[in-house]
Amino acid sequence: MKKYSDYTTEDFITDATFVDWVIGEGHKDATHFWTRWFDAHAEQHGIMQQAKDFIMASRIEEPAVSDSQVENLIAQTLHRIYVEETPIAWYKSPFWLWSAAASVLLLLTFGVFDKVKQQDSQLSIASNVPTLLFKKNESEQKMPVKLPDGSTVLLQPQGTIRYPDNFSETTTREVYLEGQAFFEVIKNPQKPFLVHINNVVVKVLGTSFTVQANNESKAVKVIVKTGKVMVYEAEQDQPTTRAMTLLPNQQGIVNEQHQLLASRVSEAQVQALTSHSKPVLEFSDSPVVEVFKTLEKAYGITIYFDQKLLSDCSLTTNLGDEPLFEKLQIICEAIGPNTKFELVNEKIIIQSLGCNQ
Amino acid sequence: MSDSSLKYDELTLWHDLRNGNEAALAKLLRLYAKSLISYGRKMVNDDALIEDCIQEVFIQLWQYHHTLKADVGSVKAYLFAAVRRRIIAELKKNELLSLQAYSSPEYFDVVFSIEEKIVQDETELQRIKLINQHLNNLPKRQKEVIYLKFFKELSNQEIAELMGVKYQSVSNLVHEALSLLRTLFPDDALWIGSLLFFIA
Numbered sequence: 001m002k003k004y005s006d007y008t009t010e011d012f013i014t015d016a017t018f019v020d021w022v023i024g025e026g027h028k029d030a031t032h033f034w035t036r037w038f039d040a041h042a043e044q045h046g047i048m049q050q051a052k053d054f055i056m057a058s059r060i061e062e063p064a065v066s067d068s069q070v071e072n073l074i075a076q077t078l079h080r081i082y083v084e085e086t087p088i089a090w091y092k093s094p095f096w097l098w099s100a101a102a103s104v105l106l107l108l109t110f111g112v113f114d115k116v117k118q119q120d121s122q123l124s125i126a127s128n129v130p131t132l133l134f135k136k137n138e139s140e141q142k143m144p145v146k147l148p149d150g151s152t153v154l155l156q157p158q159g160t161i162r163y164p165d166n167f168s169e170t171t172t173r174e175v176y177l178e179g180q181a182f183f184e185v186i187k188n189p190q191k192p193f194l195v196h197i198n199n200v201v202v203k204v205l206g207t208s209f210t211v212q213a214n215n216e217s218k219a220v221k222v223i224v225k226t227g228k229v230m231v232y233e234a235e236q237d238q239p240t241t242r243a244m245t246l247l248p249n250q251q252g253i254v255n256e257q258h259q260l261l262a263s264r265v266s267e268a269q270v271q272a273l274t275s276h277s278k279p280v281l282e283f284s285d286s287p288v289v290e291v292f293k294t295l296e297k298a299y300g301i302t303i304y305f306d307q308k309l310l311s312d313c314s315l316t317t318n319l320g321d322e323p324l325f326e327k328l329q330i331i332c333e334a335i336g337p338n339t340k341f342e343l344v345n346e347k348i349i350i351q352s353l354g355c356n357q
Numbered sequence: 358m359s360d361s362s363l364k365y366d367e368l369t370l371w372h373d374l375r376n377g378n379e380a381a382l383a384k385l386l387r388l389y390a391k392s393l394i395s396y397g398r399k400m401v402n403d404d405a406l407i408e409d410c411i412q413e414v415f416i417q418l419w420q421y422h423h424t425l426k427a428d429v430g431s432v433k434a435y436l437f438a439a440v441r442r443r444i445i446a447e448l449k450k451n452e453l454l455s456l457q458a459y460s461s462p463e464y465f466d467v468v469f470s471i472e473e474k475i476v477q478d479e480t481e482l483q484r485i486k487l488i489n490q491h492l493n494n495l496p497k498r499q500k501e502v503i504y505l506k507f508f509k510e511l512s513n514q515e516i517a518e519l520m521g522v523k524y525q526s527v528s529n530l531v532h533e534a535l536s537l538l539r540t541l542f543p544d545d546a547l548w549i550g551s552l553l554f555f556i557a
Binding site: 009059060076304347 | 489507538541
């Protein structure tokens with residue numbers, strides 16, 4: 001870096017702190033760095049005054065570009081990249097068979113919610129009927145999905161998930177999965193969380209686990225990281241005839257022969273298949289950039305944030321087994337009131353004006 | 358100043374982008390979006406067109422990421438140049454359609470204004486008005502150099518690359534634009550006494 005004593009007029013004009021001193025009336029503050037510098041360096045008065053004159057004579061009045069305009073631009077650009085990369089000729093796509101299967105399942109699930117709707121309409125006229133949302137991960141990375149109760153789903157490539165836009169009118173929280181996903185479920189004993197996959201139901205109260213369906217065979221695999229889950233086959237008439245309960249570091253398989261098999265798995269394997277997030281992530285005056293990087297690594301995801309803007313921010317917090325989105329919420333609140341996270345086109349984007357703003 | 362760390366960041370992002378990292382593309386866009394939009398606004402008063410041009414540039418970067426040069430020099434200058442080219446191409450296309458060609462091929466323009474709030478007295482105001490007039494009467498090309506240098510923090514080298522001129526002509530243009538300052542205020546100031554009001 002150039003020394004201030006070697007500064008030319010140009011250097012002063014391009015130094016943001018000097019411009020602030022001139023425009024922000026810092027020169028009226030006797031304790032300001034540049035005021036003190038000015039007092040101590042008579043030999044530079046000429047060029048400092050030149051720079052000050054130039055700065056005062058060359059303001060540009062323009063409306064600021066808003067953060068939301070920038071985020072929109074990024075989201076649109078990524079969306080166009082995504083659309084332009086998606087093959088248009090559906091019959092050339094290896095997934096068309098799969099899509100046909102998906103639409104059958106969609107019909108089935110609509111049937112389920114039709115029933116809910118009918119029951120509800122008898123109870124209340126102003127019904128808040130859930131609309132079923134559908135997400136398919138066509139990317140190569142895990143897709144973060146935020147459920148209406150704040151629970152987190154990390155959907156693996158080629159996986160799909162269907163879920164209602166709200167859980168307020170139903171007694172359970174039910175989602176429909178194909179492929180593989182890692183769930184972190186918000187605790188709510190009053191509303192059990194159910195994952196439907198093939199013909200298997202995974203029921204939890206609040207926990208984290210991975211569910212995986214094998215495409216060729218009909219086997220379903222569940223790996224538990226925290227909490228307790230129950231796995232059973234959804235047989236049309238008699239729901240929970242046989243069920244198995246899984247604890248952390250256990251894996252359950254429902255195979256094609258309708259057998260329920262439970263076994264222990266090593267912690268390393270569990271981490272590889274769920275998340276590397278530790279039971280407690282401790283941050284003590286850690287740079288925010290590092291905190292985000294830790295989360296990126298733990299979950300194998302990408303968090304989009306302005307490294308420059310947040311480079312001076314740090315925070316102290318403990319993160320436990322709360323879902324990813326709750327962790328992000330906690331971090332954003334710790335950074336400051338003008339920081340929040342958003343999911344734009346399935347990407348986690350941190351919007352911030354910097355810390356303590 | 359975080360200038361060197363920023364440079365490091367943009368080169369890391371550039372490297373990641375070349376390796377097909379989509380996140381790096383988004384981060385580069387976030388890093389320069391505001392700068393690029395406000396620069397675009399000096400060429401055309403149409404944010405939709407500007408954003409479209411920026412999108413096109415970044416989509417092409419993504420599509421051709423494996424062919425990008427490793428030694429890009431300045432990523433910032435590269436992006437400014439690409440967006441500038443694209444906007445000018447769009448404007449030319451529209452002109453052809455509307456048959457309303459401008460006499461000047463220069464698209465860039467900016468009006469410099471005076472920060473009157475903090476003017477101390479009449480002598481200072483006179484001086485600043487003179488400088489302001491001088492700046493606003495500069496040829497558009499020279500104004501663009503001033504704008505990129507002092508408002509977009511680009512180096513002379515970067516401006517030369519961006520505008521497709523020689524390094525020497527950029528520094529000449531900057532020097533010329535600042536020359537009035539030197540005639541109004543020689544470096545070996547005899548007027549130190551008059552500065553007391555400035556810090557009072």
